[in-house]
Amino acid sequence: MSYSEPTTNPTGGGGVVPRRVDTPPALSENLMARIVSRPNMQRAWKRVKSNQGAPGCDGMTLEEFPDFVRQHWATVRQALLDGSYRPSPVLRVMIPKRSGGKRPLGIPTVTDRVIQQAILQVLSPIFDPEFSESSFGFRPGRSAHGALRQVQRFITEGYRVAVDLDLARFFDEVQHDVLMVRVARKVSDKVLLRLIGRFLRAGVMVEGTLQPTEKGTPQGGPLSPLLANILLDDLDKELERRGHRFARYADDLRILAKTVRAADRIMSSVTRYLTRVLKLVVNEQKSRVVPTHQCQFLGFTFRGTKLRWSDQSFADFRHRLRRLTGRSWGVSMAYRLAALGRYLRGWMNYFGISPYYRPIPELDHWLRRRVRMCYWKQWRKPRTRIRHLIKLGAGRKHAIFTGLSRKSYWHLSKTLATQSGMTKQWLAEQGLLSVRDLWLKAQGYA
Numbered sequence: 001m002s003y004s005e006p007t008t009n010p011t012g013g014g015g016v017v018p019r020r021v022d023t024p025p026a027l028s029e030n031l032m033a034r035i036v037s038r039p040n041m042q043r044a045w046k047r048v049k050s051n052q053g054a055p056g057c058d059g060m061t062l063e064e065f066p067d068f069v070r071q072h073w074a075t076v077r078q079a080l081l082d083g084s085y086r087p088s089p090v091l092r093v094m095i096p097k098r099s100g101g102k103r104p105l106g107i108p109t110v111t112d113r114v115i116q117q118a119i120l121q122v123l124s125p126i127f128d129p130e131f132s133e134s135s136f137g138f139r140p141g142r143s144a145h146g147a148l149r150q151v152q153r154f155i156t157e158g159y160r161v162a163v164d165l166d167l168a169r170f171f172d173e174v175q176h177d178v179l180m181v182r183v184a185r186k187v188s189d190k191v192l193l194r195l196i197g198r199f200l201r202a203g204v205m206v207e208g209t210l211q212p213t214e215k216g217t218p219q220g221g222p223l224s225p226l227l228a229n230i231l232l233d234d235l236d237k238e239l240e241r242r243g244h245r246f247a248r249y250a251d252d253l254r255i256l257a258k259t260v261r262a263a264d265r266i267m268s269s270v271t272r273y274l275t276r277v278l279k280l281v282v283n284e285q286k287s288r289v290v291p292t293h294q295c296q297f298l299g300f301t302f303r304g305t306k307l308r309w310s311d312q313s314f315a316d317f318r319h320r321l322r323r324l325t326g327r328s329w330g331v332s333m334a335y336r337l338a339a340l341g342r343y344l345r346g347w348m349n350y351f352g353i354s355p356y357y358r359p360i361p362e363l364d365h366w367l368r369r370r371v372r373m374c375y376w377k378q379w380r381k382p383r384t385r386i387r388h389l390i391k392l393g394a395g396r397k398h399a400i401f402t403g404l405s406r407k408s409y410w411h412l413s414k415t416l417a418t419q420s421g422m423t424k425q426w427l428a429e430q431g432l433l434s435v436r437d438l439w440l441k442a443q444g445y446a
Contacts, residue, residue: 031189035118036077044117048110048222056109057091057205065110076111083191087112089203089210090218104172106204106220116199116223119192124226126186131229132236137250138225144298145353147247148307151254154245155292156305159256161263162295165270166286170251171224172216175279176200179217179231199223225250231278238273247297254297263289300354308356317347318363325370327377327409336374337431344433352442364435371432372422373413392421 034040048062055061060068079085090106108116128139136147167173176197184193199218203210217224228250239246239255244266246255255270257263267289274280292302299313309317323329324340331339379385386403390396394417402417412418428434 031122031187031192032081032195034122035115035192036080040118040121041114043121044114047117048113053110053113054107055091056107056112057089058109058111060110062110065114068111080115080195081191083194085115085195085198087115087195087199087202089205090213090220092204092206104204104219106218108218108221112199112202113222116218116221119196120222120226123187127226127230127233131233132240132248134240134246135229135233135236135248137248137252138229144249144350147249148298148300148353150247151256151292151297152302152305152307154247154256155302157245159245159258160292161257161260162290162292162297163255163257163263163266163270164286164288164290164295165253165255165267165274166283167251167253167274168281168283168286170280171219171228173281174217174228174231175215178279179227182230182234183227196223196227235270235274235278239270242269249298252298254295256292260289299351306356307354309351309354313351314359317351321367321370325367325374327374333375333378333430337371340371341431341433344435344438348435348438348442352439355443357439360436360439367435368424368427368432369410369413371427372418373409375422376409376412376418389417389421392423392426394418394421 045065052062076085088109088111090108092104092106094102095105124140131139134150136142136144136150179200180193180197183196187193199221200216201213202218203212205211217227232248232251235253236246236248244255245257246253248254255263255266257266267287271282271284271287274282293304295302296310296312299310300307301310302308320343321340324336324343329336375388376385379388382403386399389399389403394402398415398417399421402412402415405412405415
């Protein structure tokens with residue numbers, strides 16, 4: 001396959017998108033030519049655009065990128081091919097962690113995100129087919145659900161002791177030389193290897209100050225998950241060679257054993273391998289050997305052989321719902337219900353694989369009450385409230401009594417007038433989704 005379009009626009013502007021042709025990976029070929037090809041760059045741009053994302057340290061937005069490409073793509077493309085391209089530093093921001101505190105997230109520039117995505121699209125077919133069957137993170141056709149099902153199967157087979165290994169700040173602790181040796185096993189293109197190394201060493205911009213990156217992978221970039229899998233594939237292969245039962249999702253690893261004694265031996269030997277061979281840091285305070293019913297994995301726990309979302313996951317769920325239905329959020333009810341619907345669908349699409357039903361009816365009741373409270377706040381004036389309640393079918397006497405009441409929003413959201421006016425059916429017509437209905441759908445009952 002040849003590429004003869006030296007100045008094509010990766011955003012697709014000004015021309016017809018050519019038919020995509022799949023090319024088998026080859027270690028000896030010039031991979032950079034495939035990376036900067038028109039079809040590959042267009043796919044990369046579409047993927048980056050669909051993922052949205054904030055501007056990097058250069059301030060360029062997704063909307064501005066097509067204009068930049070029309071003016072400068074020929075220069076960028078040539079720099080990529082001759083090895084002179086220099087990635088920009090990653091903009092570092094701090095985002096909250098579910099467990100408290102904050103963790104760093106890197107935001108590459110839009111240009112670098114597109115280039116990383118283009119590299120990913122070429123390298124993934126080269127590396128992915130030989131990855132372990134027990135690796136589930138950031139791989140085509142695989143998901144966290146697959147990892148959970150695998151652990152569940154091992155528990156069914158009698159492996160009821162879990163080795164919970166915590167890799168401390170994994171993405172920040174990766175040694176560049178250790179990683180690049182493993183990339184070079186399958187990639188012989190020196191220009192591409194040099195470019196990946198530059199992405200790793202591009203530095204981070206923190207409050208306007210450039211800080212060097214002597215280790216770690218560029219979090220927030222499309223290429224980082226693949227690089228993590230390339231590095232940890234050696235661990236997967238070692239665990240398979242030893243005959244261990246395990247499942248790994250990115251840096252989240254669970255190894256199953258039948259006895260505590262065996263699990264302790266696994267913990268010691270795998271820790272030595274991680275520190276001595278892969279040069280990673282194991283958090284000994286957080287790493288532990290526990291029965292599987294005390295083990296959390298990807299937001300779930302195991303009750304016998306059954307999946308159940310963890311207490312922390314459910315608490316986070318309620319906390320987010322509380323924020324989305326907060327009285328102080330000054331948005332329209334249509335916007336609020338749309339945002340609430342998106343979050344409910346996303347949460348249940350993931351956690352709905354659990355057959356645990358007990359808290360769902362109470363959660364539905366609580367959520368409807370929260371939404372009634374938001375409507376009550378939005379209606380504001382007593383006259384408006386009374387008019388709405390009567391219009392919705394509440395008794396006139398109860399509507400007036402409730403509308404004139406000075407009790408709290410939360411208290412009034414459970415009165416006869418508000419419940420008989422803002423009925424379950426009416427709330428559904430406004431766009432409020434039922435958690436129960438979503439769970440039934442996830443379980444295959446609807």
